[in-house]
Amino acid sequence: MKVSVLGYGTVGKGVCDMIERTPGLELGPVLVLHSERSESFMITDIDEILKDSTVGAVVEAIGGESPAGSFAERTLKAGKHFVTSNKAMVADRGIELSALARSTGKAFLFSAACGGGIPFLHNLSVARKSDDILSMSGILNGTTNYVLDMMQSKGVPLDTALSQARRLGYAEADPSADISGLDSYRKIILACAVAYGIQPEGYKDIEGIAGFTQQDAEVISRRGAEVRLIASGGLNGDGSVYAFVEPRVFFDGMERAVRKNFNSVSYTGRNSGLITYSGQGAGRYPTASAVLRDLTGIEEGTLYMLPAECVRRPAVNDMEERYLVRCEASQKDRFITEEVWSEEGGTAVFVTGPMEVSRMHSLAAELRNSGQGIFFASLGD
Numbered sequence: 001m002k003v004s005v006l007g008y009g010t011v012g013k014g015v016c017d018m019i020e021r022t023p024g025l026e027l028g029p030v031l032v033l034h035s036e037r038s039e040s041f042m043i044t045d046i047d048e049i050l051k052d053s054t055v056g057a058v059v060e061a062i063g064g065e066s067p068a069g070s071f072a073e074r075t076l077k078a079g080k081h082f083v084t085s086n087k088a089m090v091a092d093r094g095i096e097l098s099a100l101a102r103s104t105g106k107a108f109l110f111s112a113a114c115g116g117g118i119p120f121l122h123n124l125s126v127a128r129k130s131d132d133i134l135s136m137s138g139i140l141n142g143t144t145n146y147v148l149d150m151m152q153s154k155g156v157p158l159d160t161a162l163s164q165a166r167r168l169g170y171a172e173a174d175p176s177a178d179i180s181g182l183d184s185y186r187k188i189i190l191a192c193a194v195a196y197g198i199q200p201e202g203y204k205d206i207e208g209i210a211g212f213t214q215q216d217a218e219v220i221s222r223r224g225a226e227v228r229l230i231a232s233g234g235l236n237g238d239g240s241v242y243a244f245v246e247p248r249v250f251f252d253g254m255e256r257a258v259r260k261n262f263n264s265v266s267y268t269g270r271n272s273g274l275i276t277y278s279g280q281g282a283g284r285y286p287t288a289s290a291v292l293r294d295l296t297g298i299e300e301g302t303l304y305m306l307p308a309e310c311v312r313r314p315a316v317n318d319m320e321e322r323y324l325v326r327c328e329a330s331q332k333d334r335f336i337t338e339e340v341w342s343e344e345g346g347t348a349v350f351v352t353g354p355m356e357v358s359r360m361h362s363l364a365a366e367l368r369n370s371g372q373g374i375f376f377a378s379l380g381d
């Protein structure tokens with residue numbers, strides 16, 4: 001199969017290299033911007049790819065919602081398979097594009113959009129057919145994991161750790177979606193869409209690591225624990241889905257052992273029990289390897305990851321968690337406090353009683369809107 005690639009950046013170049021090394025695949029024209037055109041196989045007008053009847057599949061590695069979304073639509077309408085690593089675009093338009101792909105009999109696959117090189121979405125899309133996926137959770141953003149690891153194991157401030165992540169090529173040029181938790185959230189809602197045919201809508205209950213300070217790291221470390229950023233998604237008893245992202249305190253457990261920019265994500269199947277995948281969640285060749293898995297899967301007849309009837313529904317995050325909270329001492333009474341870890345200099349660090357996930361996130365937003373700082377992390381069992 002001849003495959004064209006849109007975008008020749010980190011992922012795009014990796015995909016091109018791997019296509020050239022993979023028997024059965026042939027590299028077609030590669031779409032780049034005018035300013036980047038340096039090789040004869042590069043073109044700057046997508047119509048050349050869409051009109052080329054010898055191109056069977058297109059890989060999109062540009063990123064962002066636009067023009068990637070319209071390129072996807074035009075590719076499928078031109079009767080070609082479409083594979084992407086672009087979680088923002090799939091979170092935005094994946095359901096409609098998957099339906100379009102089914103109507104044209106062509107593939108719409110996005111393994112690399114969640115977990116980079118880890119074969120999580122792919123295996124989830126297989127597992128859901130033979131098992132009930134009860135819940136999913138894990139570390140889905142390598143940049144934030146690297147930053148948290150450096151802050152807690154080396155005492156490095158957040159900004160310095162982020163600059164290091166940039167230098168090492170882990171962080172995107174604009175890492176705001178990583179730090180805010182949005183990137184992890186997009187990935188977990190795609191996992192929900194694959195597992196349940198329900199994509200949580202509304203983008204709520206997303207807490208990243210911007211509020212985590214070295215002082216927080218020290219307080220938590222004195223108790224023998226560490227923080228990781230965890231994305232959670234799953235099925236509620238009433239058939240609705242939940243999805244949220246928040247820091248979590250680990251006294252032990254496998255997430256705590258995940259270092260540097262690694263990812264680790266699990267699902268629990270009714271029959272399989274807990275299954276965990278860990279590895280490189282980003283990077284040129286790990287991500288390209290997931291794209292290549294999709295391309296070779298097309299040859300074997302795997303065309304879709306989303307169930308045929310996939311819909312959007314609001315997430316219902318009404319399960320209860322206990323939280324570790326650091327905020328101004330004067331605001332402590334807004335919470336039911338189970339245990340105070342420290343209270344000095346007008347700042348309190350305490351453990352709450354069980355409270356709804358959505359309630360915790362909205363209380364934190366209220367405090368921030370009134371100009372106050374807060375850090376919170378769920379505590380688990």
Ligand SMILES: NC(=O)c1ccc[n+]([C@@H]2O[C@H](COP(=O)([O-])OP(=O)(O)OC[C@H]3O[C@@H](n4cnc5c(N)ncnc54)[C@H](OP(=O)(O)O)[C@@H]3O)[C@@H](O)[C@H]2O)c1
Binds near residue numbers: 033061116281283287
């Ligand atoms: N990097 C990773 O490890 C990783 C992992 C998993 C998923 N992803 C996803 O993969 C996608 C690509 O990421 P990346 O890291 O490879 O980004 P990247 O390095 O910035 O590459 C994107 C390339 O596309 C080019 N481009 C922009 N608009 C274009 C257009 N209209 N036509 C053709 N080329 C265009 C960009 O050029 P300019 O730079 O000049 O704008 C850039 O060279 C994103 O959706 C990202 O979320 C990345």
